[in-house]
Amino acid sequence: MARRHIDDSTPTNSLVMPDYTGGVRGYIPRDIPYGDPQNEAMGGVPMGDYPDDLIDPSDFKEVIQDCHDRQLFPMYHEEDHGMAVRWNQNGLPYCWAWSATIALMNIRQAAGKAAVALAPTSLGWLVNWSSSGYYLNRTIAGAKERGIASTAFVPDIHSRNPRTFVPGWEDDALKYRTGEWWDGQPGSDLHVIRQCLTILRTGSPIYLAYNWWGHALCGIGMLFDETKYLNVVFIIRNSHGEIEPIELSGNRMVPDEHYGLRMGSLAG
Amino acid sequence: MFRHPPRGAQRSAAIAACVFALCSLVFCLPAAGQDIKIVGPTDPIQAGEPAWLEITGVPDDQGAVFNLHPLLYTNPQHIVPMHGLFLTTTPGTYQITATALIVEIDWEKKTHRTTLIPLSYEVTVEGEAPHPDPPPPVDTKWQVAIFHQSDTRDTMDADQLEVCTGPLFRQELAAKGHGFVGLFDPDERDSKDGIPERVRRFFDAADGHELPVMVMAPMNGGDFRVVPLPANKTEAFKILEGK
Numbered sequence: 008m009a010r011r012h013i014d015d016s017t018p019t020n021s022l023v024m025p026d027y028t029g030g031v032r033g034y035i036p037r038d039i040p041y042g043d044p045q046n047e048a049m050g051g052v053p054m055g056d057y058p059d060d061l062i063d064p065s066d067f068k069e070v071i072q073d074c075h076d077r078q079l080f081p082m083y084h085e086e087d088h089g090m091a092v093r094w095n096q097n098g099l100p101y102c103w104a105w106s107a108t109i110a111l112m113n114i115r116q117a118a119g120k121a122a123v124a125l126a127p128t129s130l131g132w133l134v135n136w137s138s139s140g141y142y143l144n145r146t147i148a149g150a151k152e153r154g155i156a157s158t159a160f161v162p163d164i165h166s167r168n169p170r171t172f173v174p175g176w177e178d179d180a181l182k183y184r185t186g187e188w189w190d191g192q193p194g195s196d197l198h199v200i201r202q203c204l205t206i207l208r209t210g211s212p213i214y215l216a217y218n219w220w221g222h223a224l225c226g227i228g229m230l231f232d233e234t235k236y237l238n239v240v241f242i243i244r245n246s247h248g249e250i251e252p253i254e255l256s257g258n259r260m261v262p263d264e265h266y267g268l269r270m271g272s273l274a275g
Numbered sequence: 276m277f278r279h280p281p282r283g284a285q286r287s288a289a290i291a292a293c294v295f296a297l298c299s300l301v302f303c304l305p306a307a308g309q310d311i312k313i314v315g316p317t318d319p320i321q322a323g324e325p326a327w328l329e330i331t332g333v334p335d336d337q338g339a340v341f342n343l344h345p346l347l348y349t350n351p352q353h354i355v356p357m358h359g360l361f362l363t364t365t366p367g368t369y370q371i372t373a374t375a376l377i378v379e380i381d382w383e384k385k386t387h388r389t390t391l392i393p394l395s396y397e398v399t400v401e402g403e404a405p406h407p408d409p410p411p412p413v414d415t416k417w418q419v420a421i422f423h424q425s426d427t428r429d430t431m432d433a434d435q436l437e438v439c440t441g442p443l444f445r446q447e448l449a450a451k452g453h454g455f456v457g458l459f460d461p462d463e464r465d466s467k468d469g470i471p472e473r474v475r476r477f478f479d480a481a482d483g484h485e486l487p488v489m490v491m492a493p494m495n496g497g498d499f500r501v502v503p504l505p506a507n508k509t510e511a512f513k514i515l516e517g518k
Contacts, residue, residue, distance in 0.1 A: 052426055060429050070433075077437045087442055117440045119457035186463055187425065209428040210440030269425040273463045274471055 014235075015257035032140045032221035033102035037264055039144060046190050049148035051266070054202050055192035061201040062208065067238055071231040074208050080228035081212040082242055082252060084116035085109070090124050095248035097165045102223040103141045103216075104130040105246035108155050110212040110225045111185055114268045115275075117210040123275060126161030129172070129180055136167050143216055143223055143264050147185050154180035154272065182275030188214075191265035199261050200237050204229055206267035215243075215262035226265070227252060236260070311339065311375045313396035315361070322402030323364045330357040330373050330394065339375035339394070347371055361398055364405050369398045413517040416494040419448060420456040420477040421504065423487035434507035435487070444508045453515060454494065461486070491515065 039045045042053060062070050074080045085091045090112060096105045104127035112125055133149045134141050158164055160176035169176070189211070191202050203213055203226060213226030228242035241260040244252050310332035320326045328347070330339040341349050341359045346369060348360040361371065375392040421439050423431075428439065438444050445455045456477060464470055470478050480490045480499040487504035489511065505511035 057429070073433050077433060078442050079433065079436055079440060083442055084440075117458065119445065119455050186460070189426075189429075205429050208433070209431070209436060211428070269428065270460050270463055273459070273469075273474075 012240075012254045012256070013259065014255075015259060033096075033100040034216040034218075034221055034223040035103075035140045035142050036216075036218065037142055037144050039142075041190060041193055046144060049144065050151050050185070050187045051144065051147070051190035052187060052269075053192065054189045054206075054267070055194075060205065061198075062205050064197060064201065064237070067204065068231045070204065070208060071229050071239070074228070079210055080207050080242075081113045081117065081210060081226075082228035082244075084113050084210065085212075085227055085244065085252075088112060088116045088122040090122065091244050091252075092250050093248050094244060094246045096127070096246045097248075099128070099165060099167070100138055100140050101127055101131075102246055103143060103146050104128065104133075106223040106225045106244070107143070107146045107150055107185075107214055109244055109246070110214045110268050111150065111155060111183065111271055113212040113225070113227065114185075114210075115183070115271045118270060120271065120275065123183065124158040125155045125183055126158045126164045127155070128164055128167055129156035129161055129169075129176060131167050131169070136169060138167065140221075143214055143266060144190070147188050147214065147266060147268070150185040152184070153177070154182065154184035156180040157183065182272065184272035184274075185268055186270035186272060188269055189267035191215075191262075191267065193263075196258060196261040197237055199265065200239060200241075203241070203262070203265055204239070206265075209267075209269075211267040211269055213262070213265050213267055215265040217259070218263045219259060226262070230254070232256070311377075311392055311394065313371065313373055313394050315371075315396055315398060319399040319401045322366050322400050322405075323362075326361045326398060328359045328361055328371060328396060328398075330375065333357065333375055334377075337375065337377050339373055339392075342372040342374060344369075344371055363400055364402075366400050366402050366404055369400065371396045371398060415497075415517070416452045416454075417491040417515050418454045418456050418494060419511075419515070420474065420481075420490045420492075421458045421487065422477075422481040422484075422490060423458070423460060423504065424462070425460040431487075435504055438489070438505060438508050438511050439487070441508075444511070447508065447512070448515075451512070451515075452494075456492075489514070 091109055094105065094109055096102055108125050108127040116122060130146065130149060133146060156176040156179045160173040160179045163171055189206055206213055207226065207228060215226050216223040225244040226241060227244050230240040230242065231238055232240050235256040236258055240254045240256045242252050242254055312332055313328055314331050315328040316326045333339045339357055341347055346361055346363045348354065354360060373394040375394060377390045377392060378387055380387045423439060439458055448455050456474060476499065477490045480501050481488055484501050488501050489504050491500040502514055505514060
């Protein structure tokens, strides 16, 4: 599998796509801190409430191998629905929407629901249809409230103009909503990676973001590699038109925010 | 010499008499729920034998109803109020409950007091347990749905996770002619969605069971089966294949 591999020695500038340099950050760090009851009101279950359930680092090798052998990681669900190839925000600073959307499509596949292509720009109401970045936790809450419309109702998935959407798109979006989610606890790099592997093992994708990149993405798997930081490589679906997921290692792979989507809504 | 009291005094005496009578009526009522009870057969009944139950002792202007019980028939189209027909073929002890509603009015103080009285009655059914339904044919093809609490999915071992979310289990299901309906969390039910018709009966079947469970419905129609989530996919296929 030919994946783009990024490690600590990769210059940050080379990661920023040419069409993504307009000075607009797609990812805005959370304004509601972890542990705030507002997150729970939005459906977030604090991951730190269950520290004993996190995978022990001494088990990383065995667990990661097992997740590949049994195809438990979301990357296998993504392969099954086949709609992540060339996933592309196409210059819009909507990484927060693209990554949330592919995460929802992945968890729907994990739950055995029909594969339906969803349109990230239907979340544009969160930023009043402007060319803006947004918060990840508020995006999940927005997708939980109003959902994400299918591409059948958004013919041009890069259009931020809801007048180009097919009438009825808002009702259609209600069928494709996020459910409850794990709210990742900030902490040491190892603590965050333990949470991420624990979530990924359940088949749940991770909606994550990097401050250093100003970018939101979707975590879909891990590799074990003893030559790498914390012995792991993070497999991540980017939204810059790649065919394969990217691989991140080194301390850059540790997300500044991470959320695990547990379920999608029943309808759809 | 006896003299009639003045007219005003007569009126006062009449009013006082009326008030006394009303007060007597109120205070003469039995204490709320004193004699209200469920009456039914005093001895154990045989399996399959119908038993009539009745709520007695309820004043004419008050009411009582049997609470919902799957073995008690109280349809008002066929059965008069405060009566019920109990029928089962399964021996055991069953608790039937009812609620009486007593409203006491104090006309003098212009107040009322409402009392809900819980009633309970035990029916004992004796006899032989019915023979279990014959197992479905071993070549039955099933639709399979998994119900779990998604916030506990991180505590499952890999073998059970494979049954819940693993594509390999679903591929094997399909290869053997079964179908995967989906992985569900009952908490997904909410006012916006309701339950889609295609999975409603699976939700009904899973209701009341301790999660996680595997719900199975024969492809060609028939009774649903609900079993605890198998420990691994090998166990799951043993159940599906009736082994």
